[in-house]
Amino acid sequence: MEKSVGQFLGRTGIRIPLILWTIAVLYPIFWMFLGSFKSNAEIYRNPWGWPEVFNFNNFSQAWSNYNIDTSVFNSLFVTVIGAVLTLVLAIPTAYAIERINFRGSKVLFTIYISAMMIPMVLGWIPLFFLLSKLNLLDSIIGLSIVYAVSQLPFSIFVLTSFMSTVPKSLEEAAAIDGMSPYGILFKVITPLTMSGIITVSIMNCIQFWNEYFMALIFLQTKENYTLALAIDYISNEAQYTNAWGTLFASLVIAILPVIILYIIFQRRIAKGMTEGAIKG
Missing domain, CATH: 1.20.5 (Single alpha-helices involved in coiled-coils or other helix-helix interfaces)
Incomplete structure (x- = not known):
């Protein structure tokens, strides 16, 4: 008892x-x-209560009057392109570091791991001038490239942990059957490490979708604003136009995809990170 x-x-x-x-x-x-469903009068009269009538006027105003539709497309573009480009660069690099014994492989891996410890803010000014020289400043393509490069160390670190668990005998058997190194990478290694690839992709997508500071530095025109910058603009405008309902609606539009993505893949994310930690 x-x-x-x-x-x-x-x-x-x-x-x-x-x-x-x-x-x-x-x-x-x-x-x-x-x-997000209240009028401005309701927000001031009863900020903590339920809305008298659930209406979607704030969402339509945010979508049309503040160009949230363009910002959503820009955020979706940089998120997808950045995530795909990260995988294109990280998967072969992780495979080369983990499986190919070449001089300096351990040093290269140490450099990538060390890069995870360096604050990204230290590279913003050099990146600004580099993008300016390449005519990629104020470009969502340039921002996508920056996003991809910024997440390379983390992606390589996770993927090498998963690739280290794949038995080398499978690669040797595939090589005996006449499969090329690229075929081994994409037809043997990649399917067996799909859990890690999905985990890295989801984590990167969430990071790119929510990123604010690099977009603020490298994007200058409203037409290229990502969703984070558009919400910041609406927040500044709300102080003078009292568009608080529109601001709340914009925030809902921004966080809803992230919440849905995490709800769908939460078990896979937890499983992938746990497996990567144990196997690594």
Whole structure:
């Protein structure tokens, strides 16, 4: 009896802080969702209450009046292109470092790992002038390239951990059958490390979709704004136009894809990161 009471108290002591933390995290998001359906008058009159009528005027105004539609396309473009380009560069590099014994492979891997420790802010000014020289400043293509390069160290680190678990006997058998090194990489190694590839892709997509500072530095015209910059612009405008409902609607548009993506792939993300940590 004493043991069961002690276990109950122990579990309660753990659960209560977790429940309180969950409420503290979820309530602002819930409040933002409610605010996106309110008029400005309702927000000022009853900021914490339910909307009198659920309407989508704020969403339509954000979509048309503030060019959120263009910003969504720009964010989707840099996210997809950046994620794909990261995989194109990271998968062969990780395979070469892990499987091909060449002089300096360990040094190269150490450099990539060390790059994860360097704050990205230190490279913003050189990147600004480099993109300017290449005529890629104020370009979503240039921003996509920067995004891809910035996530290379992390992607290579995770993928090498997964590739190290693939038995070399499979590669030797494929080579005996006449498969080329590229065929071994894309037809043997890549399918067997798909869990790690999916994990890296999802993490990179979330990072690119939410990124703000590099987009602020490298993009200059509103037509090229990503969603984060567009929301920042609406936030500044809301101080003078009282477009708080439109701002909340824009925030909902921004975070909804991330929430849906994480809900769909949360188990795969957790499984991939755990397997990578254990196998690495």
